[in-house]
Amino acid sequence: MNKRILIVDDSFYMRTMLKNMLTDAGYDVVGEAANGQQALEMAVATNPDLITLDVILPDNTGLDVLKGIRQQQPDAKVVMCSAVGQETIVNEAIENGALAYIVKPFSEERVLEIVGSALQGDGSPA
Amino acid sequence: MTAREQEYRELFMAEALEYYDAMSRHLSELERNPQDVAALNELFRLMHNLKANARAMGFVDMGEVAHKMETLFGQIRSNERTFTGSLVPLTFRAVDILGNMIRAVGSGQEAVDAKSLLENLEHLIKGEEIVETSAPQTEDEAESDAARKLELSDLVYIPVKKLDNLLNLVGELVIDRDRILTLAAELGHPALQATARHLFRISDDLQYSVMDVRLVGAGVLLNKFPRVVRDVAAAENKQVELTLAGQDVQIDRNVLQLITDALLHIVRNAVSHGLEDPAARQAAGKPAAGKLLITALTERDDVLIQVQDDGRGINTEAVRRKAVRQGMLTADAAAALDEQEVWALLFEPGFSMAEQITDISGRGVGLDVVKLAIDSLGGRLRVNSELGKGTTFTLVLPTSIAVKGALLIELDERAYAVPLLHTDTVLALPNDQIFAVGGLLMTRIQDENIPLVPLQQLLYSEGDEPLPRATRADLPPDAGLHQILVVSYNNRRLGLLIDRFLRQQNIVVKSLSKPLDTIDLFGGVTLLGNGQLCLVLDVPALTRLFLAKRP
Numbered sequence: 299m300n301k302r303i304l305i306v307d308d309s310f311y312m313r314t315m316l317k318n319m320l321t322d323a324g325y326d327v328v329g330e331a332a333n334g335q336q337a338l339e340m341a342v343a344t345n346p347d348l349i350t351l352d353v354i355l356p357d358n359t360g361l362d363v364l365k366g367i368r369q370q371q372p373d374a375k376v377v378m379c380s381a382v383g384q385e386t387i388v389n390e391a392i393e394n395g396a397l398a399y400i401v402k403p404f405s406e407e408r409v410l411e412i413v414g415s416a417l418q419g420d421g422s423p424a
Numbered sequence: 425m426t427a428r429e430q431e432y433r434e435l436f437m438a439e440a441l442e443y444y445d446a447m448s449r450h451l452s453e454l455e456r457n458p459q460d461v462a463a464l465n466e467l468f469r470l471m472h473n474l475k476a477n478a479r480a481m482g483f484v485d486m487g488e489v490a491h492k493m494e495t496l497f498g499q500i501r502s503n504e505r506t507f508t509g510s511l512v513p514l515t516f517r518a519v520d521i522l523g524n525m526i527r528a529v530g531s532g533q534e535a536v537d538a539k540s541l542l543e544n545l546e547h548l549i550k551g552e553e554i555v556e557t558s559a560p561q562t563e564d565e566a567e568s569d570a571a572r573k574l575e576l577s578d579l580v581y582i583p584v585k586k587l588d589n590l591l592n593l594v595g596e597l598v599i600d601r602d603r604i605l606t607l608a609a610e611l612g613h614p615a616l617q618a619t620a621r622h623l624f625r626i627s628d629d630l631q632y633s634v635m636d637v638r639l640v641g642a643g644v645l646l647n648k649f650p651r652v653v654r655d656v657a658a659a660e661n662k663q664v665e666l667t668l669a670g671q672d673v674q675i676d677r678n679v680l681q682l683i684t685d686a687l688l689h690i691v692r693n694a695v696s697h698g699l700e701d702p703a704a705r706q707a708a709g710k711p712a713a714g715k716l717l718i719t720a721l722t723e724r725d726d727v728l729i730q731v732q733d734d735g736r737g738i739n740t741e742a743v744r745r746k747a748v749r750q751g752m753l754t755a756d757a758a759a760a761l762d763e764q765e766v767w768a769l770l771f772e773p774g775f776s777m778a779e780q781i782t783d784i785s786g787r788g789v790g791l792d793v794v795k796l797a798i799d800s801l802g803g804r805l806r807v808n809s810e811l812g813k814g815t816t817f818t819l820v821l822p823t824s825i826a827v828k829g830a831l832l833i834e835l836d837e838r839a840y841a842v843p844l845l846h847t848d849t850v851l852a853l854p855n856d857q858i859f860a861v862g863g864l865l866m867t868r869i870q871d872e873n874i875p876l877v878p879l880q881q882l883l884y885s886e887g888d889e890p891l892p893r894a895t896r897a898d899l900p901p902d903a904g905l906h907q908i909l910v911v912s913y914n915n916r917r918l919g920l921l922i923d924r925f926l927r928q929q930n931i932v933v934k935s936l937s938k939p940l941d942t943i944d945l946f947g948g949v950t951l952l953g954n955g956q957l958c959l960v961l962d963v964p965a966l967t968r969l970f971l972a973k974r975p
Contacts, residue, residue, distance in 0.1 A: 309473045310581075311435045315480065318428070322651035354469050381476050403480035 300326040301417055304346040306337040306363065307379065308355050312402070316350060316379075319406050320413065334358030334366070341367050341374060348417055350400070353380045353387050361391055368395045377416050379404075427643040427671050433529070436481050438581060440526040443470045447519045458507040468497040474522070485538045486525045492545035493518055499549070510554050514544055584677060587638050594627075594634050595932035599951045601627045635824045638678070642720035642729065643671025645680050649691060649718055656695045663702050663713035664695055670720035675727045676824045679801060683729070683819060686797040690731045690817050691718065693791070698735035698815050708812065710734065715814075726803075726845070727823050732816040738809040740766050750775065764915040767807045771795040771914055795914070799964045802828060802843050802933075802947065805914070820845070828933055830950075832926035832958070833909060835879055839958045841931050841950055846963035848912040850925060852905040855896075863893030863975035867908070867919060874910060875974070876919040882966055883945065885973065893975045913967040920966075933960050945969065 303325050307313045310332075317327045328344040331337040334355045341349060349367065353360035360378060367374050378391045378399040388399045397416040400409055447470050453463040475490035493515065499505045507515075524536045544554040601623055608620040646668045657664040699705075699714030706712055717732040744758045747769045758766075769775055773792040798805050798819055809815040822828060822845065829844035849869065858867050858876065865876040881891055899906075908919045931950040947962035 308469070309439060309477055311432070311439045311477045312473070312480070314435055315432065318648075322648050324652070324655065354472050356466070356469060381472065402476040 300324055301347045302326045302328045302344065303413070304329045304331065304340055304344055304349045306331045306349060306355070307352040308332050312352070315404065316409065319404070319409050323410050325413070334363040337363050338366050338370065341371060345371070348375045348377060348413060350377050350379055350413070351396070353378055353384055353391070361387060361394065364391055364394050364396055375416055377412060426647070427641060428647050432481065436477055437526065437530045440474060440477065443474050444519070444523045444526055446470055447522070451516060451519055454507055455512060464497060464501055468494060468501060471497060483525070483529065485536075485542070486522065488542055489518060489522055489525070489538055489545070492542065492549060495549055496545065511548055514548065514554060517541065518545065591634055591638065594631050597627055598631060598932055602952065635676070638676050638824065639674040640677045640680065641671055642673045642675050642680065642727070645684060645687065646671050646718055646720060652688065652691060653695060653716060656692050660696050661701060662695060662699050664699060665713045665715050667715070667717045669717065673720040673722055673727055674823070675720070675821065679821055679824070682801055683797055683821065686794040687729060687731070687819065689791070689794050691716070694731050694733045694735070694815070694817070698733040700736050725823055725829065727821045729819040729821065730816055732814065734814040737811040737813055737815055738767060738770070738807070739811060743767070743769055747775065767809065768915045770807065771805060802845050804845060807915075828931055829928065830931045830960070831909065831928055833922045834924050834926055835922050839926060839952060839956060841958050841960045842909065842911065842963065843947070843960065844928070846911050846913060847909060848917055849910040851908040851910060851919065853908060854905055855899050855901070858896065858899060858906065860894055860896045865894045869910070872917065874917050874919045876908060876921055877970055879920040879922050882969055889973070890975045891973045911963045911967070913964050916967060918967055918970055931960070
């Protein structure tokens, strides 16, 4: 069974790129959310093994979405996606239970490395 | 540029132009009301996204302008500065220049010079005054600038759901069109007939245009395989030289989606079972790296996707033995099967050749999953193999799933449709070309014995009892010619005795809804021009029923 991943990012381009990287590596991308509300709903509906979460979203901050997800699904594994210069938000996210963060622009190796190690403990991707 | 790079570029462009429009809008809002927090937040977010996307694409200057703008809007947001003074016209100009940069990406023009803009933005961020460098615009420049701002993107992104809906509507239209054609012919009114013919042409064009919109290059799927193959090869200690071809072959996006898992299975199978490890290859006089070729090509109305390896080939005898050992058939029956029939066993449920379950393939899931996916599309799976030379799997897929070519046949005054994908030959045979072997009627085509069975027996027989044993005495002495439709499924041919052939026609297949969807001899239903309902025969299901019930 492939690991199932939910992507949360408000940019279609970013979601597509991330999705391609992850599916190429043998993960199942089970959903793509473009805002915080969708993210919370889809996290429940798809119950993914991992969520990649952008820190800036149109309706909410990634940090609030992270808190919301952790509240409704305490075991959820979340990896934050951020650009350079957002270290404060990232630190706060880690304190709130995010497992790791990926810095944009993504390098494929880095994404797979971080996603892989965040998922570790219960199997490999393919 | 690779197909994927091209795809990313188009996605980037479409989204960036959207951002540009939204930026211009929010900037005007902010100018009207500098306290508009929503507009400010949006500007910050859009600059942030454009920065990240531009950097991912390698557009350094665009990323830098967006980055500085994001910083500026961040400062305004945290009340370090206000949206007033020289900052206002500069942000407008910066957005215009971003727009020019985005459009330059699309038209392949040379990059826009952003040097003075970047310097000025840097001054502003540091709290210094800006340096005015650009000459005032002439009237012409202002006009062409205004025209450019009104330019709309040439690309439209459409959710697949909307296209599905459109295609369904076209399907309904085609059915009504056929009815009108039939009615016009019955009424014999010349003007009505002419209009009906025109309607036919127009709706035909419409149908193909809608189908065309749904087509994507096969590369969308094929380009995912280099990575998959690399991973499987690494896990299995194999060396694989992968070649892709035919990425531009057009195919319905939904067909591609439905075969993704099947193709993945076949490719993994080819690497882990088909190709030998480097030592074994060298011992067999082959180069250490195995060759794997994934090709998409068109053949008439179908799209073929082939996975070809130069590995060990299928050991037909081993498959025979394995099938007997797994209790699928008796040793005698297995011995009577020809090569193609033995290979077909690979796609039977529960059959697996894996001696040891590896991490990548095997795991008890056999090629039957592949077969199921292809069947559900009305496609076919072909296999060809030569021991020691390699194996080729071919998926034969419909270009589009909505409209299928079908042969209409009649049985007991009722019309049935058989998808052309599964029809092999049409025969009209006199009694003396039909013989009986082991309780089955047979005929011989091209050195192959084809079993014949009345379609009526398959459709009407209930329960699990085998079909009645047939002898030549069952054939009426003066029957004239028997109409036989030879269908093929999984390399097996079967002759169906029917009453008569009606015609060939394009049909729009609708799936059966509940509770009829459990009747698995029918793949769906279609409406004929005369308004008559016509069941679509499911050839794979009929073949399986025949095999289960053969006397």
